[in-house]
Amino acid sequence: MNAGIRHLVSIDDLSLPEILELFQHAKDYAQDLRAHSHVARGLISASLFYEASTRTRLSFESSMLRLGGGVLTAADMRLSSASKGESLADTVRVVSGSYADIIVLRHASEGAAQLATEYSNVPVINAGDGSHEHPTQTLCDLYNLWIERGRIEGLHVMLAGDLRYSRTIHSFVYALARFGANIVCLPTPGFELPPYVVQRLREEFGVEPVRADGEKLGELARSCDAMYLTPQKPHQLSLFTDAKGISVEHVDAVYMTRPQTERYTSADTLPPRPMSLSKQTLSRESLRDAVVMHPLPRRDEISSDLDEDPRSIYFKQAARGVPIRMAILALLLGRLELSAPRAEVDVRYHPVALGENPCPNPTCISRTENRHVTARYKLASRFPVRGFCAYCSQELPARWVGCSTTGVYHERESAAARQIRPDHLVFFRDEAQAHALGFTTVAKPVPPGVEPEPARAAGV
Ligand code: NCD
Numbered sequence: 001m002n003a004g005i006r007h008l009v010s011i012d013d014l015s016l017p018e019i020l021e022l023f024q025h026a027k028d029y030a031q032d033l034r035a036h037s038h039v040a041r042g043l044i045s046a047s048l049f050y051e052a053s054t055r056t057r058l059s060f061e062s063s064m065l066r067l068g069g070g071v072l073t074a075a076d077m078r079l080s081s082a083s084k085g086e087s088l089a090d091t092v093r094v095v096s097g098s099y100a101d102i103i104v105l106r107h108a109s110e111g112a113a114q115l116a117t118e119y120s121n122v123p124v125i126n127a128g129d130g131s132h133e134h135p136t137q138t139l140c141d142l143y144n145l146w147i148e149r150g151r152i153e154g155l156h157v158m159l160a161g162d163l164r165y166s167r168t169i170h171s172f173v174y175a176l177a178r179f180g181a182n183i184v185c186l187p188t189p190g191f192e193l194p195p196y197v198v199q200r201l202r203e204e205f206g207v208e209p210v211r212a213d214g215e216k217l218g219e220l221a222r223s224c225d226a227m228y229l230t231p232q233k234p235h236q237l238s239l240f241t242d243a244k245g246i247s248v249e250h251v252d253a254v255y256m257t258r259p260q261t262e263r264y265t266s267a268d269t270l271p272p273r274p275m276s277l278s279k280q281t282l283s284r285e286s287l288r289d290a291v292v293m294h295p296l297p298r299r300d301e302i303s304s305d306l307d308e309d310p311r312s313i314y315f316k317q318a319a320r321g322v323p324i325r326m327a328i329l330a331l332l333l334g335r336l337e338l339s340a341p342r343a344e345v346d347v348r349y350h351p352v353a354l355g356e357n358p359c360p361n362p363t364c365i366s367r368t369e370n371r372h373v374t375a376r377y378k379l380a381s382r383f384p385v386r387g388f389c390a391y392c393s394q395e396l397p398a399r400w401v402g403c404s405t406t407g408v409y410h411e412r413e414s415a416a417a418r419q420i421r422p423d424h425l426v427f428f429r430d431e432a433q434a435h436a437l438g439f440t441t442v443a444k445p446v447p448p449g450v451e452p453e454p455a456r457a458a459g460v
Contacts (some may be wrong), residue, residue: 006332007117007124010345011135011171016178017340019139022327023146025336030323033066039326039335040069046100048091049127050077050107055296056127056137059321060104063329066322072100088112088365089119089372096120102333105129111365111391115373123332130363131165131263132392136328137295138171140321141255142179144313147320148291149252152179156250158290160186160220161257161275161301163193165264168295169257170197173229177205183229184212184248186220188259188275190268192227196394203380207231213247216286220275221248251290254282256301258294263363277302282309293317349376349390350422353404355437358427364392379422384413387427398427402439409434409441 007013014022029036045064047057053075061071072095074080082091088107095103096119105116106127113126113133128134145152157176163169163185173193176183185193193201201207212228214221228246256277259270277292294302294314306312330336352358357375359366366373366389376390387396402409403420409428410417428434 005123008135008328008332009113009117009126010133011138011175012345013343015341015343018338018342019142021338021340022139022324022331023143025327026143026323029326033322036066036326037068039330040064040067040333043069043101043333044072045069045102045104045329046072046095048074048077048095048103048105050082051128053106055318055321056106060127060325063322063325067326067329087369087372088115089369092116092119096122102329109363109365109368110361114391115365115369125328125332128167131167131260133171134167135171136325137168138175139328140317140324141172141293142175143324144293144317144320145253148313152181155181155252156184157181157253157255158184158186158251159255161188162191162259163187164191165260166257173197173201177201177207177229177231180231184251185227185229186214187224189224189271196388201229205231210246216248216284218284219281220277223271249286251287253291253293254287255293258297258299258301274300276300277306279305282306282311349378351376352427353424354426358396358398359389359392359394360397361389361392361394364389366391383418385417396427398429400428400431400434402426402428402434406443407439408443409439
């Protein structure tokens with residue numbers, strides 16, 4: 001792996017000024033899509049798609065061709081050596097060896113793109129990793145808002161449908177929160193934003209979730225627990241208190257999503273009447289001038305009689321995927337310099353010192369490709385000790401944590417737990433797991449002449 005390479009794994013990899021500058025370049029490209037065939041001449045992109053795609057793959061390939069580059073496409077990785085048991089890590093090593101100058105990767109496991117960056121000699125673009133993130137769709141969505149509304153800050157954006165498994169939603173809410181947009185969530189019951197996403201919105205972006213009073217949204221809001229996320233933090237209410245919700249008076253954009261049924265487990269059941277946007281709902285005063293967006297493919301969430309409505313922009317939205325992806329490719333290929341400062345991304349991921357992989361997510365790449373992945377985590381807070389999986393971002397559900405050098409474990413809320421160095425932390429689901437690895441609650445005496453572990457010296 002080359003540490004100097006710039007990848008796009010999460011929407012957090014781009015600063016807000018960079019995103020706005022990319023929009024300007026996309027707008028320039030869009031003036032004449034055929035006038036930029038010198039930008040990536042001599043360069044090749046490889047599309048590695050382990051999951052179905054129409055728009056993302058074709059718009060990336062079109063963008064690369066329009067920039068004058070070439071494309072290698074593995075549109076169905078079931079026809080590749082993956083079907084012979086080749087790991088993602090090995091495939092990426094080979095493709096980034098001399099075959100391609102950039103990799104566009106879609107995969108069913110959360111964290112796959114992060115793993116690919118660890119084995120790639122060329123930039124990796126996350127074209128969707130399981131239900132985790134889809135940063136280039138978010139750039140396309142933000143670009144559409146910027147074109148249609150002229151700004152993102154202060155907009156009221158309504159997100160509806162399967163908010164739990166839609167990766168487009170997760171990248172989008174992080175970006176909307178950073179831009180200072182107001183977000184109204186209308187989840188299909190049972191498919192609310194996942195806790196790790198809500199927690200991040202709260203802790204990192206200062207967004208407070210409050211129950212929304214969806215009265216003015218009509219039919220759509222009737223069946224669900226609407227949630228209002230506002231970045232200015234004026235509300236001291238916590239998630240779904242009984243306090244009166246914030247009334248949703250006016251919406252600038254409605255973003256519909258389809259049920260992500262390919263990710264459902266036997267525990268997930270859709271309500272008998274799926275959520276659907278109709279002419280009647282759109283005639284509500286609060287939605288009078290809302291643009292209607294959808295990452296597509298759609299099923300029944302938007303009835304086709306809305307297609308000719310001037311507020312429906314979902315096909316334009318897909319078309320704008322080309323100029324924005326041209327800008328992304330040009331940037332990562334080193335053919336476009338931005339003057340905006342880069343995002344300060346915290347990349348301090350610590351390997352989990354010992355024991356089982358504590359990631360709770362069975363479809364995380366750290367669990368599905370364990371030949372090549374060492375479980376790693378990001379420390380979210382020291383008191384209580386809380387860690388997130390470095391690949392899928394889900395919280396490690398450890399109530400107990402230990403120190404790999406002292407062999408002592410503690411409750412994660414304890415002051416002693418806070419003293420453990422992050423690279424010595426071991427996560428335990430329960431005390432039995434700690435005992436099985438030889439951990440105890442009492443420190444063994446330090447032999448004379450041996451430098452004490454800092455954690456011990458601090459009184460553990
Ligand atoms: C989305 C995806 O793949 O996550 N599609 C896309 O990239 N435009 C949305 C979806 O499949 O529902």
